Amino acid sequence: MARPRTPLLSKERIRDAALELIDSDGLAALSMRRLADALGVQAASLYTHYATKEAVLDAVANRLIAEVDTTGFEHGWREGLLTWARSYHAALAAHPNAVPLIASGTQRRDEFLGMANAVHGGLVGAGWPARRATEISGAVKYLVIGAASTPFASGFADDVQIYLDRYPHLMQAHRLRADAARIDHDSFELGLQCLVRGLEPGPPAP
Template identity: 50%
Template sequence: MARPRKPLLSRERIVETASVLVDAEGLEAVSTRRLAAELGVSGPSLYNHFRNKDEILDAVADAVSAQVDLSMFDEGDGRDWSTALHDWAVSYRAALTEHPNIVPVLARGPGRRPAGLRVADAVFGAMVRSGWPPAQATYIGALMRYFITGSALGSFARGFVDDETAYDPADYPHLGQAHLLADRQQKVDEGAFETGLRALVDGLAVQYAAMVRA
């Protein structure tokens, strides 16, 4: 029988299949047995490409990090550090909201993941070039990761039920409209993110101006 022109298995196929499972069913859906079944191969063949499930999930997370736009940090881009930081955060959150189930893995930090490390390197490098001391640039990178991944881990609006009887004004006098939040999830969550992001960047700008004057 003729050999197939393309190998039956590759890192890319494994990551793509695992990504689909994570997006559809969550992290718990990924196992070497399940992946092997989805790919139509034997379980041990996966170990030619990944040592274990954690490495596969790391690769899925890194594929999401690779979707984040970093062009605003290029030296010739022309945006100042605060605008670049804002625009990058918007791009980062957009990638995470497309793949919310992988956020807990991303929230652990980049580890050895190449795309994740490129993100960290780009943010740190841009802040230092702009005049932030290295320690402060590190704090800014950490702060932004906390804020962005935290915003993508859950939905404030989805935390309320679409049932006005659940919010008796005798008990919750200020939640008379809370039952409407679930239906307005995207608007509420995007508005909250932009409000928080502006507050963070504007606050950093105040610190930066004080630092420059000192």
């Protein structure tokens, strides 16, 4: 039998299948066996491309971070932060089950390291001290990760009776779920705008 023109597996196909499993069933559900089943192969076949499950997860993380835009620093540090934060948030909002993976940090992930390098370089190049640049990057990351992992508006119950007797200031909370996407977007934008507007050049905190 002739060999297929294209291989059955590739790093990209395995990575994308892993992301699909994470999206549908959550990060904890991913295993090499389940990934192999989804691809219709034996688990041993995966190890030709990825030595460990952690390597697959690194590839997934790199794919998501590759969607983040750090080019805004070409137009100033404020524009850089806004562009970076918005694209970072969008990448995570599209894959909420993968947020804990992204929150685990740069480690040795190339795309992560490239993103961190671009952000830090953009801030330092604009005149921020290196330590304060690191603090600013951390503050933006906290905002992005928090917004992506803990949506606010959708967390309220639909039943108005829950609020009527004991929580009168929340009597309209049952309406939030219907407009959750807009409220969460606007809340993130408010936090981001306040953070960026509030930054003033100066020495890092002691």
